Amino acid sequence: MTHLDTPVSPIVLGAMSFGTLVDEDTSFALLDRFVERGGVWIDTADCYSFWASESGHGGASEAVLGRWFAARPGVRDRIRLSTKVGAEPLWPGSWPEHRAGLSPRAIHDAVGGSLDRLGIDTIDLLWLHQEDRAVPIEETVDGLAVLTGDGIVRRVGASNHPAWRIERARAHARTIGSIPIDAFQLNSTYLRVRPGTRPPGVIHRFGVMSDEQHDYAVENGLETWAYTPLLSGAYDNDAKPVPEEYDHPGSDRRLRVLTEIAADRGLERGQVVLAWQLARGIRPILGGSRLSQLDTAMDAASVILTEDERSRLDAAV
Numbered sequence: 216m217t218h219l220d221t222p223v224s225p226i227v228l229g230a231m232s233f234g235t236l237v238d239e240d241t242s243f244a245l246l247d248r249f250v251e252r253g254g255v256w257i258d259t260a261d262c263y264s265f266w267a268s269e270s271g272h273g274g275a276s277e278a279v280l281g282r283w284f285a286a287r288p289g290v291r292d293r294i295r296l297s298t299k300v301g302a303e304p305l306w307p308g309s310w311p312e313h314r315a316g317l318s319p320r321a322i323h324d325a326v327g328g329s330l331d332r333l334g335i336d337t338i339d340l341l342w343l344h345q346e347d348r349a350v351p352i353e354e355t356v357d358g359l360a361v362l363t364g365d366g367i368v369r370r371v372g373a374s375n376h377p378a379w380r381i382e383r384a385r386a387h388a389r390t391i392g393s394i395p396i397d398a399f400q401l402n403s404t405y406l407r408v409r410p411g412t413r414p415p416g417v418i419h420r421f422g423v424m425s426d427e428q429h430d431y432a433v434e435n436g437l438e439t440w441a442y443t444p445l446l447s448g449a450y451d452n453d454a455k456p457v458p459e460e461y462d463h464p465g466s467d468r469r470l471r472v473l474t475e476i477a478a479d480r481g482l483e484r485g486q487v488v489l490a491w492q493l494a495r496g497i498r499p500i501l502g503g504s505r506l507s508q509l510d511t512a513m514d515a516a517s518v519i520l521t522e523d524e525r526s527r528l529d530a531a532v
Contacts, residue, residue: 234275271307319358372398
């Protein structure tokens, strides 16, 4: 697939809709193109996509990825796979009140199911999908320590968690000598939501990246991943308006600068957003269902913003 001289891409391919909203043939085509373009990280979850499945449970995305791995001998050696646990509904329609959660037993059982569907024996990065206040974070870390100690999980990360719980988890991991959380996955884009609101699709209380979460990640060397960085296409598709949660004067100023820079560089606004995130050390996660969307986004990885462009984008608040 990929050529030896193809540069490695920092962009992540999100597989959330594979097997539900995106059929298997299209999913395989997107995965193949991602590898051809130098992509390395693929992100999924054990609960994807329960809300779009006939059963009301997740697992379809991981199952598609498992069949793709089986159909592409050797590709697993070039791909890093991340998946998430904790958000799978206990029964259809029970989410979010009743979900698997993050007890050691729940994590162990969820990982076993993911490995079976994916057809692999090691998960490169396991995410805690959303916080679970019913379980002390130290118990969650104890469960993760068994998996990392056995070599079943190589790294652990946290999605949709407040920074203080990550710090407590990392401290406990150091105390027991296990691998600490070293990655944060949150909703992040160039525009900022109005205070007190959350954009569509973000139901988690700490899902939208705050300045404090970003500062914590930078100061402690945590890798940061961003989901929904392109507002589901709203930056460049007139048929998809920018969600009302972003409707405030600050967004007007940001969009004006974004439009100017995109026009000057002959780029789409979404490509500038991705380039801006990469310049800040953030890995954007791409969704989408078309090869053209994937190619356009992958092209953004080679865009280097000038110091003046970055300053203008940062100052437009």
